[in-house]
Amino acid sequence: MNVIAKPDTPTRQLMSGNEAIARAVWEAGCRVAAAYPGTPSTEILENLARYKDIHANWATNEKTSLEIVIGASVAGSRAFSAMKHVGMNVASDALMSQTLAGVGGGLVIAIADDVGLSSSQNEQDSRFWGRFGHLPILEPSDSQEAYEMVKAAFDLSERFECPVIVRLTTRICHVKGLVTVGAREERPSQGFRHDSARWVLVPANAKRRLAAQFERDARLLALAEDSPFNRVDEGKDKRIGFVASGPAYMHVKEAFPDAPVLKLGLTCPVPVETVRAFAGTVKALVVAEETEPLVERDLKAAGIACHGKDILPRSGELSPAILLPAVKALLGEPWEPQATLQPQVFPRPPTMCVGCPHLPAYYCLSRLRRQVNIAGDIGCYTLGAGQPWNALDTTTCMGASMGMALGMDLGRAEADKDKAVIGVIGDSTFLHMGMQGLIDIAYNKGNVTILILDNSAAGMTGGQDHAGTGRDAGGQDAPRVDFRKLVEALGVKAERIHVVDPYEMPTLYKHLREEIAIPEPSVIITQRPCVLIDRFHRDPPFKVVEETCTGCSNCLNVGCPAIHVTRRASETRPSGKVVEKSWVRIDTAACTGCGLCPKTCGPKAILPARESLES
Amino acid sequence: MAKRKATETVTNILVCGIGGQGVMTASEVLAQAALRLGYDVKKTEVAGMAQRGGVVTSHVRFGPKVLSPAIPAGEADLLVGFEPAEALRWCGQLRPTGIAMVNVTRQVPPVVNLGLFDYPAAPVAEMREAGIAVYDFDAGAIARDLGETRMVNTVMLGAIADHLPFPAGALKDIIVERFRERKPALADLNERAFEAGRQAAAKAKG
Numbered sequence: 001m002n003v004i005a006k007p008d009t010p011t012r013q014l015m016s017g018n019e020a021i022a023r024a025v026w027e028a029g030c031r032v033a034a035a036y037p038g039t040p041s042t043e044i045l046e047n048l049a050r051y052k053d054i055h056a057n058w059a060t061n062e063k064t065s066l067e068i069v070i071g072a073s074v075a076g077s078r079a080f081s082a083m084k085h086v087g088m089n090v091a092s093d094a095l096m097s098q099t100l101a102g103v104g105g106g107l108v109i110a111i112a113d114d115v116g117l118s119s120s121q122n123e124q125d126s127r128f129w130g131r132f133g134h135l136p137i138l139e140p141s142d143s144q145e146a147y148e149m150v151k152a153a154f155d156l157s158e159r160f161e162c163p164v165i166v167r168l169t170t171r172i173c174h175v176k177g178l179v180t181v182g183a184r185e186e187r188p189s190q191g192f193r194h195d196s197a198r199w200v201l202v203p204a205n206a207k208r209r210l211a212a213q214f215e216r217d218a219r220l221l222a223l224a225e226d227s228p229f230n231r232v233d234e235g236k237d238k239r240i241g242f243v244a245s246g247p248a249y250m251h252v253k254e255a256f257p258d259a260p261v262l263k264l265g266l267t268c269p270v271p272v273e274t275v276r277a278f279a280g281t282v283k284a285l286v287v288a289e290e291t292e293p294l295v296e297r298d299l300k301a302a303g304i305a306c307h308g309k310d311i312l313p314r315s316g317e318l319s320p321a322i323l324l325p326a327v328k329a330l331l332g333e334p335w336e337p338q339a340t341l342q343p344q345v346f347p348r349p350p351t352m353c354v355g356c357p358h359l360p361a362y363y364c365l366s367r368l369r370r371q372v373n374i375a376g377d378i379g380c381y382t383l384g385a386g387q388p389w390n391a392l393d394t395t396t397c398m399g400a401s402m403g404m405a406l407g408m409d410l411g412r413a414e415a416d417k418d419k420a421v422i423g424v425i426g427d428s429t430f431l432h433m434g435m436q437g438l439i440d441i442a443y444n445k446g447n448v449t450i451l452i453l454d455n456s457a458a459g460m461t462g463g464q465d466h467a468g469t470g471r472d473a474g475g476q477d478a479p480r481v482d483f484r485k486l487v488e489a490l491g492v493k494a495e496r497i498h499v500v501d502p503y504e505m506p507t508l509y510k511h512l513r514e515e516i517a518i519p520e521p522s523v524i525i526t527q528r529p530c531v532l533i534d535r536f537h538r539d540p541p542f543k544v545v546e547e548t549c550t551g552c553s554n555c556l557n558v559g560c561p562a563i564h565v566t567r568r569a570s571e572t573r574p575s576g577k578v579v580e581k582s583w584v585r586i587d588t589a590a591c592t593g594c595g596l597c598p599k600t601c602g603p604k605a606i607l608p609a610r611e612s613l614e615s
Numbered sequence: 616m617a618k619r620k621a622t623e624t625v626t627n628i629l630v631c632g633i634g635g636q637g638v639m640t641a642s643e644v645l646a647q648a649a650l651r652l653g654y655d656v657k658k659t660e661v662a663g664m665a666q667r668g669g670v671v672t673s674h675v676r677f678g679p680k681v682l683s684p685a686i687p688a689g690e691a692d693l694l695v696g697f698e699p700a701e702a703l704r705w706c707g708q709l710r711p712t713g714i715a716m717v718n719v720t721r722q723v724p725p726v727v728n729l730g731l732f733d734y735p736a737a738p739v740a741e742m743r744e745a746g747i748a749v750y751d752f753d754a755g756a757i758a759r760d761l762g763e764t765r766m767v768n769t770v771m772l773g774a775i776a777d778h779l780p781f782p783a784g785a786l787k788d789i790i791v792e793r794f795r796e797r798k799p800a801l802a803d804l805n806e807r808a809f810e811a812g813r814q815a816a817a818k819a820k821g
Contacts, residue, residue: 014646014647014650014656014658142657171659171684171685174659174660175657175658175659175684176643176646176656176657176658176659177656177657177658177681177684178650178655178656247683247684250682250683250684251682253682253683254682254683319683320683320687321688338687338688338689338690339689340688340689340707340708341706341707343703343704343706343707343735343741343742343745345700345704345735345738346700346726346727346732346733346734346735347726347732348669348700348724348726349669349724349726350634350667350668350669351667351668351724351725352667353667353668380667383667387725387726387729387731388725388729460667556725556729559725561668561724561725563728564723564728565723565728568730582728582730584728589764
């Protein structure tokens with residue numbers, strides 16, 4: 001999505017926050033970086049993979065990515081990991097222990113919060129991890145600051161011997177702004193310092209590290225009170241002073257150019273005395289932060305009166321338009337919102353792509369809908385919950401389809417006793433967190449059928465490679481996980497595993513019907529590349545023969561966006577039943593020739609475009 | 616758009632369309648042109664799921680100093696609509712003096728094909744009735760005639776080129792250079808697409 005910046009270009013560049021962070025990581029002499037793709041953090045590692053002096057790899061999930069960089073740090077190298085907010089939940093087991101042991105080479109973790117939920121299953125404030133893990137948090141407000149803070153974070157990490165978190169939001173990651181860049185600083189590995197009392201966290205050792213952690217807290221607080229990242233912008237209108245962090249700072253500056261602002265860049269621990277001194281210079285204090293009132297609570301706990309979430313929203317992004325009415329009301333000033341037109345236009349939810357290899361799986365599931373309950377997962381195929389398939393009943397977090405399918409089987413009510421349970425997961429998600437759940441299904445003999453939709457990519461985030469694609473983050477050949485062998489090794493019987501071409505829809509449907517009838521764990525693996533990756537090959541397109549089309553609209557149930565309705569009509573059958581008819585055409589420029597829709601067409605009105613032209 | 620001196624203020628351009636149309640590339644080119652002319656620039660969009668045929672909007676802001684990356688509601692100077700229903704959806708973001716440049720090629724989504732929602736009968740007329748200055752033309756047809764539907768974004772950039780606070784040539788140079796560097800075979804074709812868009816907009820109603 002973002003154009004990848006070249007490693008060697010002039011000093012002032014238009015860079016997204018993600019590009020600027022990658023540049024800073026490279027300049028800081030980092031040697032190892034690992035990540036699992038997740039919007040809005042994905043492009044950080046994609047960019048890092050272009051710098052030849054860094055080992056940058058896709059990890060199987062966020063926990064392994066953090067463990068890789070912890071290992072590199074302990075071995076004496078500067079190391080970096082990036083993830084989205086929900087990824088930190090996965091990685092947190094490693095984080096919460098390493099906070100005690102600390103680091104060798106500087107270790108920086110960038111966590112990107114999807115504030116406003118553009119593509120996530122929840123909204124969470126990753127700044128909690130700073131409080132939870134006793135770690136400093138830096139919050140940039142634009143690309144330039146993201147660049148500067150990441151470089152500073154490596155120094156901080158080494159000075160305080162702990163991981164440092166840089167908290168990002170979508171409005172940092174995906175906003176392009178001007179960045180003045182520098183050169184790479186060589187930071188050779190300092191070598192592994194054997195110190196088992198530190199790196200081996202058995203209870204006795206961990207207990208001793210607790211004291212060091214509390215002592216570090218005190219030093220970090222002193223640092224925050226004195227950090228150049230926490231500074232005051234003077235202002236003439238002292239009726240309200242703002243305490244602002246992250247992109248909220250920019251919104252405050254735009255909405256209230258004359259107000260004094262204490263800009264917090266190092267927001268954990270909160271420099272309470274700095275804020276207290278600032279509060280003394282203004283009549284009232286407003287804390288502008290996205291999303292949770294973390295700074296606000298710390299201030300109130302310290303006895304500093306302030307407004308925050310009492311006047312500002314608890315979720316979603318802030319903006320000048322949100323700040324203005326809230327703060328004007330506090331000042332007792334009238335505020336007329338800009339009157340804007342709001343025309344009624346249909347919703348345009350994301351769809352699966354034309355010819356997507358997930359279409360046949362969801363078409364088949366939609367035909368079996370009354371006989372099955374379906375546990376879904378995170379990825380493009382989550383869109384199967386939407387129209388026209390309505391073929392997912394749950395989506396919780398990555399890998400949850402496996403455990404939840406088993407639980408739906410074990411916890412079923414009498415009314416559901418004849419219903420089959422199906423779990424649906426993608427290839428990257430299966431490797432990320434699905435394997436463990438499938439072990440549970442096999443081990444506990446769950447009466448569950450699992451569909452692994454292998455499109456040879458992490459599709460939703462833009463088609464990144466993973467251990468199942470045969471290519472690494474740099475595009476080089478890599479060993480490839482064999483899903484059939486893996487599933488068998490996890491305990492599923494060989495005869496209950498089927499690998500099918502999803503475009504061979506009758507075969508897929510037959511396996512699905514057979515397997516849901518057999519009360520044993522079974523797995524159907526569909527294999528066809530994502531239509532957006534370069535391994536996908538387009539076939540000649542199809543066309544609808546108008547005279548033959550009966551308007552039955554079966555083909556629309558495939559859900560392919562290349563099929564368009566040209567005309568609708570209601571027809572009354574001799575029985576008196578009214579049926580809705582839709583005649584269609586295929587956008588031949590978009591059609592990939594996958595051949596799914598002809599398989600749903602009774603009157604054989606869908607033919608190869610060339611053939612139908614000749615006839 | 617009334618030509619204001621951009622050094623005194625921030626120019627706000629809202630580009631909208633659907634995933635896969637090249638909305639983000641078009642806004643990237645706009646941002647690069649503004650950067651080259653010495654402005655402070657910010658560009659943002661909501662990505663992620665938008666890639667899959669969903670709504671895409673990209674905000675480009677440039678001026679002496681840009682703070683917030685998103686265009687405040689009702690402060691867009693120029694709306695670049697890659698699709699008429701999307702232009703209608705976002706037209707409320709325009710200033711009273713703002714203008715809309717709209718490609719009239721419709722992209723009908725599955726929810727409309729399934730009969731769940733109706734596509735607006737006349738999106739451009741609806742915008743005009745609301746008092747918006749709309750320049751509308753068929754950028755999709757121009758790109759098709761030139762042999763490549765993916766050139767819609769270049770056609771649209773050509774169309775807005777004479778409505779920017781900087782010379783049209785600055786925008787064209789960046790497009791042509793980008794292609795010379797990456798896909799030389801397409802450089803001349805895109806130059807033609809740019810000029811075709813520019814002429815179409817000149818003929819379109821304001």
